[in-house]
Structures are given as C-alpha cells and as structure tokens.
Amino acid sequence: MAGASKAVADSRANLPFVYRQYSAEQLKQVLHKMYLIRRFExxxxxxxxxxxxxxxxxxxIGQEASAMGICMPLAEDDQITSTHRGHGHCIAKGAEVKRMFAEFFGKTTGYCKGRGGSMHIADVAKGNLGANGIVAGGIPIAVGAGLSSKMMKTGKVVVSFFGDGANNEGAFHEALNMAAIWKLPVIFVCENNGYGMSTSTARSTAVKNIADRAAAYSMPGVIVNGNIFSEVAEASHQAVARARAGEGPTLIESKTYRHRGHSKSDRNRYRTKEEIEDWMSNRDPITLFESELREFGFIDDKGIEAIRDAVAQEIADGIEFAKASPSPDIRTVQDYVYTEQA
Amino acid sequence: MDAMVRELSYAQAIQEAMAIAMDMDERVFLMGEDIGVYGGAFQVTGDLVERYGTERVIDTPISELGGAGVAVGAAVTGMRPIFEFQFSDFATLAMEQIVNQAAKMRFMLGGEVSVPVVMRFPAGSGTGAAAQHSQSLEAWLGHVPGLKVIQPATPHDAKGMLLAAVADPDPVMIFEHKLLYKMKGPVPEGYYTVPIGKADIRREGRDLTIVATSIMVHKALEAAAALEAEGIDIEVVDLRTIRPMDKQTVIDSVKKTSRLMCVYEAVKTLGIGAEVSAMIAESEAFDYLDAPIVRLGGAETPIPYNPELEKATVPQVPDIIAAARELVKGVR
Structure with a gap:
C-alpha cells in the first residue's frame, strides 16, 4: 500500500517509516481510526x-497504536484472531462502530447478533475471526487459518493478537512451533501491556522479553515500542512481506500499556497511580502520533479538530443505532448452535 | 444396481471413507500424530500418505491442544480437516479447543461461521493399555451443545458415518472402539452416508429393549442370541449417535417391549445410560414400563492393567445375559 508519490517520498527520506510509506490522506485516516477506537471504548x-x-x-485504551500499526499493511481479506481486549483490533481491521455498539447492547444488528458481546466481537467479512475469551485460544486457530491459506494458495496472511499473559499458555508454544515447522504465513503479535490481569510479566515470565521466545521456534522475534505507530507498522510491514514470500512466521512483541484496569472489576491495587499517570501523560499513543503528524506537516489543528468532531458524531450515531436496534426474540435462544440445514 | 459389497475391517472401512472424502473434495485433509509413514497408532490411516502425500496427510508434533486448534482454524477458513487423536484419552489435552472453540464458535459469532471439523477418537478398554489409554469419554463431549458425537459400531456405519461427518457443516466427534478396528463386516464400495442422529434397530424383539453403544452393541446381540433359547426376545437398539440423540426410535422400542436396559462401556454414573433412562422417564414410554430401568455401565474406577480386572470393569456378555434374564423373568 504505497501511498506517497516519488517526489513526495524523496522529501520525506529522513522521516520515520510510515511517513515515507503512506500518503497524508492515509495517515489522517489512521489518526481518525485511533480516535475512533479511543472514543468507542x-x-x-x-x-x-x-x-x-x-x-x-x-x-x-492506551494500546491504539499497536492495533492500528499491525493492521496497517494488511489487505481486507487477510485475517486476524483477537483477544478479550479486542475492540481496537476489530476497528483497525475495518469494523463499523455502530454494529459493535449494537453487539455490546445485545442487539440483533450486532456483529454476533447479540450472542457474543464484547468478549467475542468479530467481523468475519472483514477478516476478523473473532475475539476470544480464552487466553491464547485464538493462537492455534490463527495457525489453522494460515494452514488454509497455504493449502488453498490464497496468499492470505493471518495475524494472531494476544497479550503477555498468553505467552505462558501451552497453546502459544504449540502454535508457534507448528507455524514454524510448516512455514505458515502467520504473524504472532504479543501486545505486552505489562500485566496479565494483576500479575506483572516480571513475576510471570522467565524471559526478559517475550520476543525472546521466538528463538525457541526459529523465527524472528521483534520488539517494538507499541505506543509509536510508525514502529509498529514498520515491524508489521516486514513480517507481512516475510509471510507473503513464504518465509514463515514472525513474533512481534509490542510493548504497551493499558490505561484502564483489566476489566470492570479491577481496583488497580497492583500498580501505582504514578505509573499509570506517567503512561497517560507522557506516552499516550494518540498524542505521540498526533505530535508527529503536526511536526512533519501532515495535519494542522483544524484538521485534528475535524477528525475529533467526525469521530464524536460517529460514536453518537453508533450508540443511537444500538439503542434503536431490536433485541433478539427469546424464541431464538437456541439459534446458531448448529448450522441450519435445508 | 447396488454397489458391490465386500468384507472389510472397521479400520479399513474408515480408511476407505477418508480416501473417498479426499478424492471427492480437495479441501479434505488428515492431521494427527504419526498418521503418515507410521500409518497411525492403530494403522487406520495406513498407507494413505503414499497415495495423498504429506501435504494432505499431515503428521503433527505431539501437540494435541495446538493441533486441534489448527484443525478448528483450518475448518473455519474453508478446509475440511479430519483430525485423529492417537487415543481418545488425549482429548483431555485438547478440551479447550474442542469445548470452548470448535463447539461455540458458530454460536458466539451469531452464525457467521461454521466449523466443519471431524475429530476421530480411538476409545475404550480391552487392550491392556491401562488407565490413561483406555477411557470412554464420549459423554464428556456429548454434554456440549455445538458438537455432534457419534459411535459407529460396524464397519458399514464407520464408513458411512465418517462420510456423513465430513459432509456435515458442524464439528463431529467420532468415538471408535479400539477392539472394533479388526472386526470385519459388509461394506459397500463407493460413496454412501449413514445419517448422524439416527439410531438403528439391530435386532427386533418383544420382551426387552437394550440400548447399546459401540462395542456393546455386539455384546448385546450375543446376549440376545443366547437368551433366544430361553424364550426371551430382545430388541437391540444401536444408538449410533449420542448427540443429537434419536429419542423417537428408543421411545417407540420401549413402548413395544415395556422394558429398558442401557449397556455402555463408559463409567456408569452420569453417563449415556442416565440420559437415555431419564429421556424415557420423561416420555410417553414411561407409562408402558413394566419394570425398573436397568443400566449396565463401566465400574466406578479407572481402567486397571491386569486383564481379568480390566474385563471386570466393563459389561461383558454374561453380565448382560444375567441382567436381561432377571429383568424379563424376575430371576437370575
């Protein structure tokens, strides 16, 4: 997806990756979507x-650059598997927020017709095979999708998103091994936000970096600052190129942070206010990306204001759509358990 | 003209079904541990790797959880995998993918995907393999909406039900009793299916309905033949599918015979016999019962190694004969 013309590209030669790779319009679209993820949540x-x-x-919230950066080089028919913290992935892969809100409201117009909710949000038409309530549950499924791609020669690349907690599940290790021995077009993306619920990676994980695990499966292990969109997108770009070339999988560790607690029950007793405050004030991915866009002349205050306004409207419309949508008929309680056969 | 019928073993019938499925549909492929050059732990895949290549007969690492997940992922994205567990006991390592993913994915996604995966489980005792290689765990999976669970008892059904499973859009779990693999029986050539969810009356009778599964169908038939001389006329219903269960065939049979016995190898408590008994108790057939329902199931113990102990843990023909005689005549 090369958006920038040659002359423009030359003038950006010393800028970070994404500013050389993509057009101003594409980059503004990224900012739009980062805001969409933030405001949606x-x-x-x-x-x-x-x-x-x-x-x-x-x-x-706080991980938007990671979702957007990874999905940036993906084509519409490339596929992802996502996690319980998957709203950003869903939007980054192309979902409409109104149908996501409708799902959260449990309505028939939701992506899962009200059967899945937040934890199983999916958009199969856009290649999102679904968020998953089981830590590491989606990783072997992504490898299976990669196997399909290879066997059917579709050229599709599959991204498996998971958190730092998943790196201590057996499924993670089994899946990485199989993807490596069969050279499958799969990109394993660990969004390391420092905590598996309340347990820090320092307390849970024997290696310093989760990317170090890649060595055990003979694949590249890449560490990026997950709050810097350009860094994430560049790593994803390289991993996608490697996957499409038939060279096999890559493990990307995107180091990031969630501003909010694990879930709605979290009292934040395992981390300090100062730590949270530092990440929010000094390393917010949207602020960082916005500053770069401004500094490199891709957008001005007016442009940013326009994006914020458009997003606010989209969110308000999405919530209205969800409220106005019908709830499932109670008589359909057993629908979709099995495939309806004529 | 009817297809030519030959004698094949249960294992050969499964192998033939897999070959036909792969010939008919390029999306069908096999995955499992040592199913390639080794031919599978029970030689069910045999030489298929020579005929279909390592691309379609894939040896997996010893990774049951990951392997099952790969099969699920491939199924969701357009392929038709047939995944062999080396022993049904190893399903315990893959429960997450079977129960949380394969069974629920269509539902959780509001019908946006189907999961046409077939999983095969060599099950049961009688091979001296002791407690971790001899279990009958079909009721575990039968408890999960979203799965279909079948137990073919004959070579004919093993082939036809496997082909039905491959054609099915939903996950189908096939429990194959290991002692059946060498059993021979008539199997038609070519493609045919035996429907999932349909029981089969293997023997008609007036005095007692025995609902049996898998290898117990043969033991029940043997018991029925022995009791014929005593004037006891037994109907043997081969359940064939435990989810979704063919309730009507069982209800109709019990209404005819007024007596019910369930015979199954899995641990008796909370098993298929409990389900069939409760189903009859809830049905119109309840009023027809002339005697309490009897369940013959496995002992409340892991499967022991010693061959005599091993036999004693699961119902044998003399047990069925004695229980049937008592149920019909009131004497042992």
Whole structure:
C-alpha cells in the first residue's frame, strides 16, 4: 500500500517509516481510526456505567497504536484472531462502530447478533475471526487459518493478537512451533501491556522479553515500542512481506500499556497511580502520533479538530443505532448452535 | 444396481471413507500424530500418505491442544480437516479447543461461521493399555451443545458415518472402539452416508429393549442370541449417535417391549445410560414400563492393567445375559 508519490517520498527520506510509506490522506485516516477506537471504548465504558451495557469489558485504551500499526499493511481479506481486549483490533481491521455498539447492547444488528458481546466481537467479512475469551485460544486457530491459506494458495496472511499473559499458555508454544515447522504465513503479535490481569510479566515470565521466545521456534522475534505507530507498522510491514514470500512466521512483541484496569472489576491495587499517570501523560499513543503528524506537516489543528468532531458524531450515531436496534426474540435462544440445514 | 459389497475391517472401512472424502473434495485433509509413514497408532490411516502425500496427510508434533486448534482454524477458513487423536484419552489435552472453540464458535459469532471439523477418537478398554489409554469419554463431549458425537459400531456405519461427518457443516466427534478396528463386516464400495442422529434397530424383539453403544452393541446381540433359547426376545437398539440423540426410535422400542436396559462401556454414573433412562422417564414410554430401568455401565474406577480386572470393569456378555434374564423373568 504505497501511498506517497516519488517526489513526495524523496522529501520525506529522513522521516520515520510510515511517513515515507503512506500518503497524508492515509495517515489522517489512521489518526481518525485511533480516535475512533479511543472514543468507542470511552463510549462503551460510559454506557456500561449508565447500565445500558451489562456483563464486563476489557478496554484497550492506551494500546491504539499497536492495533492500528499491525493492521496497517494488511489487505481486507487477510485475517486476524483477537483477544478479550479486542475492540481496537476489530476497528483497525475495518469494523463499523455502530454494529459493535449494537453487539455490546445485545442487539440483533450486532456483529454476533447479540450472542457474543464484547468478549467475542468479530467481523468475519472483514477478516476478523473473532475475539476470544480464552487466553491464547485464538493462537492455534490463527495457525489453522494460515494452514488454509497455504493449502488453498490464497496468499492470505493471518495475524494472531494476544497479550503477555498468553505467552505462558501451552497453546502459544504449540502454535508457534507448528507455524514454524510448516512455514505458515502467520504473524504472532504479543501486545505486552505489562500485566496479565494483576500479575506483572516480571513475576510471570522467565524471559526478559517475550520476543525472546521466538528463538525457541526459529523465527524472528521483534520488539517494538507499541505506543509509536510508525514502529509498529514498520515491524508489521516486514513480517507481512516475510509471510507473503513464504518465509514463515514472525513474533512481534509490542510493548504497551493499558490505561484502564483489566476489566470492570479491577481496583488497580497492583500498580501505582504514578505509573499509570506517567503512561497517560507522557506516552499516550494518540498524542505521540498526533505530535508527529503536526511536526512533519501532515495535519494542522483544524484538521485534528475535524477528525475529533467526525469521530464524536460517529460514536453518537453508533450508540443511537444500538439503542434503536431490536433485541433478539427469546424464541431464538437456541439459534446458531448448529448450522441450519435445508 | 447396488454397489458391490465386500468384507472389510472397521479400520479399513474408515480408511476407505477418508480416501473417498479426499478424492471427492480437495479441501479434505488428515492431521494427527504419526498418521503418515507410521500409518497411525492403530494403522487406520495406513498407507494413505503414499497415495495423498504429506501435504494432505499431515503428521503433527505431539501437540494435541495446538493441533486441534489448527484443525478448528483450518475448518473455519474453508478446509475440511479430519483430525485423529492417537487415543481418545488425549482429548483431555485438547478440551479447550474442542469445548470452548470448535463447539461455540458458530454460536458466539451469531452464525457467521461454521466449523466443519471431524475429530476421530480411538476409545475404550480391552487392550491392556491401562488407565490413561483406555477411557470412554464420549459423554464428556456429548454434554456440549455445538458438537455432534457419534459411535459407529460396524464397519458399514464407520464408513458411512465418517462420510456423513465430513459432509456435515458442524464439528463431529467420532468415538471408535479400539477392539472394533479388526472386526470385519459388509461394506459397500463407493460413496454412501449413514445419517448422524439416527439410531438403528439391530435386532427386533418383544420382551426387552437394550440400548447399546459401540462395542456393546455386539455384546448385546450375543446376549440376545443366547437368551433366544430361553424364550426371551430382545430388541437391540444401536444408538449410533449420542448427540443429537434419536429419542423417537428408543421411545417407540420401549413402548413395544415395556422394558429398558442401557449397556455402555463408559463409567456408569452420569453417563449415556442416565440420559437415555431419564429421556424415557420423561416420555410417553414411561407409562408402558413394566419394570425398573436397568443400566449396565463401566465400574466406578479407572481402567486397571491386569486383564481379568480390566474385563471386570466393563459389561461383558454374561453380565448382560444375567441382567436381561432377571429383568424379563424376575430371576437370575
């Protein structure tokens, strides 16, 4: 997806990767989507607090650059598997927020017709095979999708998103090994936000970097600052190229942070206010990306304001759409358990 | 003209079904531990790797959880994998993918995907393999909505039900009793299916309905033949599918015979016999019962190594004869 013309590219020769690779329009679109993810989750949180959404949810606020950077080089028919903290992945892969809100509200117009909710949000038409409530549950499934791609010669690349907690599950190790021995077009993306629920990676994980695990499976292990969009996108770009060339999988560790707690039950007793405050004030991925866009002349205050306004409208419309949508008929309680056969 | 019928072993019938499925549909492929040049632990895949190549007969690492997940992922994205567990006991290592993913994915995603995966489980005792290689865990999976669980008892059904499973859009779990693999029986050539969810009356009778599964169908038939001389006329219903269960065939049979016995190898408590008994108790057949329902199931113990102990843990023909005689005549 090379958006920048040659003359423009030359003038950007010393800028970070994405500013050489993509057009101003594409980059503004990225900022738009980062805001969309942020405001979607803030909106969902507010609806939850007001009792409009039940259950629980896991917010990825603070991790937007990771979702967007990884999905940037993906084509529409490339596929992802996602996690319980998967709203950002879903939007980054192309989902509409109104249908996501509708799912959170449990409505028939939701992506899962109200059967999945936040933890199973999916958009199969856009290649999102679904968030997963089981830590590491989606990783072997992504390898299976990669096997399909190879056997059917579709050229599709599959990204498996997971968190740092998943790196201590057996499924992670079994899946990476199989992807490596069969050279499958799969990209394993560990969004390391420092904590598996309350347990820090320092307390849970024997290696310093989760990317170090890649050595055990003879694949590249790449560490990026997950809060810097360009760094993430560049690593993803290289991993996608490697996968498409038939050279096999890559493990990317995207080091990031979630501003909110693990889920709605979290009292944040395992980390300090200062730590959270530092990440929010000094390393917010949207602020960082916005500053770069401004500094390199891709956008001005007016442009940013326009994006924020457009996103606010989209969120308000999405919530209205969800509210106005019908709930499932109770008589359909057993639908979709099995495939309906004529 | 009817297809030519030959005698094949249960294992050969499964192998033939897999070959036909691969010939008919290039999306079908096999995965499992040592199913390639080794031919599978029970020689069910045999020489298929020579005929279909390592691309379609894939030896996996010893990674049951990951392997099952890969099969699920391939199924969701357009392929038709047949995944062999080396022993059904190893399903315990893959429960996450079977129960949380394969069974629920269509539902959780509101019908946006199907999971056409077939998993094969060599099950049961009688081979001296002791407690971790002899279990009958079909009821575990039968408890999970989203899965279909079948137990073919004959070579004919093993082939036809496997082909039905491959054609099925949903995950189908096939429990194959290891002692059946060498059993021979008539098997038609070519493609045919035996429907999932349909029981089969293996023997008609007036005095007692025995609902049996898998290898117990043969033991029940043997018991029925022995009791014929005593004037006891037994109907043997081969359940064939435990989810979704063919309730009507069992209900109709019990209404005819007024007596019910369930015979199955898995641990008796909380098993298929409990389900069939409760189903009859809830049905119109309850009023027809002339005697309490009897369950013959496995002992409340892991499978022991010693061959005499091993036999004693699961119902044998003399047990069925004695229980049937008592149920029909009131004397042992």
């Amino acid at each position: 803030e909106g969902a949180e507010e609806c939850y607090t007001r009792g409009l959404i039940h259950g629980t949810m896991h917010l990825s």
